[in-house]
Amino acid sequence: xxxHSRFEVRCWAFDVCFREMDLFRRNxxxxxxxxxxxxxxxxxxxxxxxxxxxxxRDIDNYHMLPWPLSVRLAFYLPWLxxxxxxxxxxxxxxxxxxxxxxxxxxIFIIASIVAKARGxxxxxxxxxxxxxxxxxxxxxxxxxxLLAAVAFLWVSDRRTASGALAxxxxxxxxxxx
Amino acid sequence: xxxxxxxQALILITLALLPALGQAVHFRNKVPWQSRLLASExxxxxxxxxxxDSVMWVDARPAQEFESDHVPGAILLNEDSWNELLPQFLxxxxxxxxxxxxxxxxxxxxxAEVARRLREEAHLRDNEGKNCVFVLxxxxxxxxxxxx
Numbered sequence: 001x002x003x004h005s006r007f008e009v010r011c012w013a014f015d016v017c018f019r020e021m022d023l024f025r026r027n028x029x030x031x032x033x034x035x036x037x038x039x040x041x042x043x044x045x046x047x048x049x050x051x052x053x054x055x056x057r058d059i060d061n062y063h064m065l066p067w068p069l070s071v072r073l074a075f076y077l078p079w080l081x082x083x084x085x086x087x088x089x090x091x092x093x094x095x096x097x098x099x100x101x102x103x104x105x106x107i108f109i110i111a112s113i114v115a116k117a118r119g120x121x122x123x124x125x126x127x128x129x130x131x132x133x134x135x136x137x138x139x140x141x142x143x144x145x146l147l148a149a150v151a152f153l154w155v156s157d158r159r160t161a162s163g164a165l166a167x168x169x170x171x172x173x174x175x176x177x
Numbered sequence: 178x179x180x181x182x183x184x185q186a187l188i189l190i191t192l193a194l195l196p197a198l199g200q201a202v203h204f205r206n207k208v209p210w211q212s213r214l215l216a217s218e219x220x221x222x223x224x225x226x227x228x229x230d231s232v233m234w235v236d237a238r239p240a241q242e243f244e245s246d247h248v249p250g251a252i253l254l255n256e257d258s259w260n261e262l263l264p265q266f267l268x269x270x271x272x273x274x275x276x277x278x279x280x281x282x283x284x285x286x287x288x289a290e291v292a293r294r295l296r297e298e299a300h301l302r303d304n305e306g307k308n309c310v311f312v313l314x315x316x317x318x319x320x321x322x323x324x325x
Binding site: 052056057061067068071072075076080083084093094095096097098100 | 200
């Protein structure tokens with residue numbers, strides 16, 4: 001094999017290697033953000049599961065839903081958060097979990113802004129009663145950070161529709177090769 | 178891909194129903210399903226007035242609103258200054274008193290929250306161990322309508 005051909009092969013091998021490392025790093029980043037987001041929602045859901053009546057009062061404070069609906073949602077929404085958080089954390093039903101979390105945070109942000117605009121005293125945050133001492137501005141900042149993280153995972157995800165945990169590195173490398 | 182995400186979301190939505198239903202069945206007798214307050218925890222202005230001097234009125238609104246006007250003899254006790262105001266309230270309360278908590282009916286649930294905390298945290302009960310803390314139906318606005 002001529003010298004310049006061997007050099008080209010070596011360059012190509014390094015190139016593939018660096019790209020794989022880059023994909024691997026990115027994959028690690030997605031997994032880390034997924035772990036944090038999933039963990040946050042599991043924690044948020046569990047705190048509310050433990051006090052459904054308190055969460056029902058928090059929902060009722062928004063003055064948007066009648067009490068009978070608020071109390072029923074208070075029993076359901078925390079479990080939905082937990083299941084979606086676990087989905088994002090484990091990678092099973094990953095995109096479905098992200099879709100639900102996106103919807104939940106978006107609805108929560110809109111409801112918070114509308115309630116504040118109506119002059120209501122809102123003490124409910126993502127963590128139910130546990131975050132009642134946070135200011136409204138801090139609530140919004142945290143919610144937007146969460147929304148950005150979930151949206152980032154949604155946009156950057158390259159998984160198949162089945163949501164299987166197929167490693168992105170090998171799929172990306174396959175394309176490269 | 179979108180359809181897959183929606184299908185997965187629907188599966189999660191359905192799965193979350195199962196523990197939620199289980200928990201709701203478990204709590205079925207402890208939850209006020211139809212209204213935030215149980216009927217036994219609410220009192221009308223007329224009924225509260227009929228109790229005469231045994232009533233302690235508690236104003237759960239912000240201090241500025243309390244200072245501008247309040248039910249005669251009412252004591253300020255709101256969540257903003259709960260730790261400071263609660264000892265003053267407890268100093269005046271006795272088990273012979275019935276406590277009627279009110280706030281502005283238009284914009285808050287403060288009265289319900291203060292009443293709950295008085296029951297659960299301050300453990301207010303009458304001499305027979307029954308509930309003695311009530312929320313005024315219609316709040317401050319209702320009291321204003323019937324002010325003589």
